Amino acid sequence: MNCSHYHNLIYLKAELSEQDLLSLQQHLATCTSCAQLDAEVHLFQETINRIASQEIKPRNAAALTSSIMEAVHAQKSGTTIQRQVKVWIQENLLRYSLAALSLIQIVFFSLEFQNRRDPVAEQYSSSSNSVVILDSDMIHINPAERKQHTSGFADCKSPLIERRAYLECLKSKYSSTLL
Amino acid sequence: MDKDLEQALINQSANGDAIAFRRLVEDTQNFALSIAYKFLNNMTDAEDIVQEAYVRVWKNLHRYDPDFRFKTWLGKIITNLCLDTKKSSYRKMNIRAVDAATSRRVSDANETGKHLEHEELKEIIHQLAASLSEKQRTVFILRDLQQLEPEEVCRIVSMSEGNLKSNLYYARLKMKSLLEQYYSEKKRF
Structure with a gap:
């Protein structure tokens, strides 16, 4: 080499x-x-x-140790708060997330229900299918007759009867009354 | 300090025991200060760095790798802090190093023939080391001025043995050359 x-x-x-x-x-x-x-x-x-080989020593070893420990304690208290917040978030995150999700669902369904249109009501709300009872149709009938004619309507008011059936019943009664 | 005792103190400290941590600090603060001082050449700055380093140690005790010696880990933190905080200062020092050494030659002209006092020599070494590259300066300080084992230096600076030797070779070559230049200039005065 x-x-x-x-x-x-x-x-x-x-x-x-x-x-x-x-x-x-x-x-x-x-x-x-x-x-x-x-x-x-x-x-x-x-x-x-x-x-x-020259040994490096602090000017005041005890003072240096104290200043280090003070800095550590300051850090420790800050860290403790941070840790507590972190633990609280970890422990309660799932619980509060589920609660928030449930609340969102409730609000969503409430709004959806409000906007939902009743298909039966929609059907009968149009003029071609609605039963319109005009006062002018009934006015020429005397009160006794009117009571007789309209008393038949009460048959249609059973709470057990479905709304569509009730309207059909009402319509047929009214038609027969006019005839 | 006994390795088992050291590990026990580290574990206790990691669980928030400040008294155990204080014992660790008392046992290692001279070592930490020595490294910081050799990097910064200023006692106040070195003490600040040591304080900051122990706060970092405290915060990261749960990450401590028992395969490392505690002092090696502490040395790594100190070295990184010194390099981070003093990068700009070192650049300035680098520019000033030759000027400072030259002015010292002039001021020391009357002392020709006398040996350099220990403090002066230390000052010169620090000033000349500032003109090394960051890696060269780091390995020179840790290996030659702090006299850590090569394996420890490798772990502190995360460097292979070959890389360490290469940087150490160039650092010593340059430092020897600068010192010789300094002495020959001094003789001329």
Whole structure:
């Protein structure tokens, strides 16, 4: 191998595997320029190690710990509220969603029912099918007769009778009265 | 700290035990401060970063991976915070680094022949490190200035071993060159 390969190894001496370190040492024993570089890098590393060995301590360790714990406590109370909100949402989300859904359904069906048109009423609301009892038709009949004619209408008023049947009954009674 | 005790404290802290968390802080704050200071070279800024880092740790304790050492995880948070918050400052420092080193040469001219004081050397190293790329500076600080194991550095910066060695090689090469340049300039004065 050439010297440039060993130059890399010289800079990474502390990170080398045993095999690479052995190979480097063997080369350094035979190559003056690489040995010179090795000495320079060694000096550089010593300088760096002097800086690294200096212990960094806080100006006031207890004060630093206290300020850290204060910051954590401030965070903790904020987090507690956030957690409570989150838990409340998780626990009640399904319940309130179902309630809201039910309410929406009730409102929807109410509106739908209001707008719904009765097919029977619709049929009889048109003039061709409606039974129109005109006062002018009845006015020439004396009260006794009128009572007799109209009393028959009461037969059609049974609550058991269906609305369509009731209207048919009423129509037939009225027609017979006029005839 | 014993690994089992550390894990127990982490579990208790994750369940909201502030006393357990305080013990973790007391045990690791010097380590955290040391990394932050080596990145920022300013004690006040470093303490602010450490405080912010522990708040993040507290918030994310439930996400802690026991495969990581707690200090490695803490180191990762500190490193990310330092890189995030100081990106712009580093750019400015990068521009100023050479100027500052030059002005120091002039001011130190009268001290030619004396050894650099420890604090001055530290200052110079930090200023010169500012001219490295972000990855090179990060691995240089964590591996050389903080003296973490290569595996730990790889985990902190999420880097392969090969990538770490490559960045470390270029960082050392450049730092050695800058230091030599600094010393030769100083001798000239």
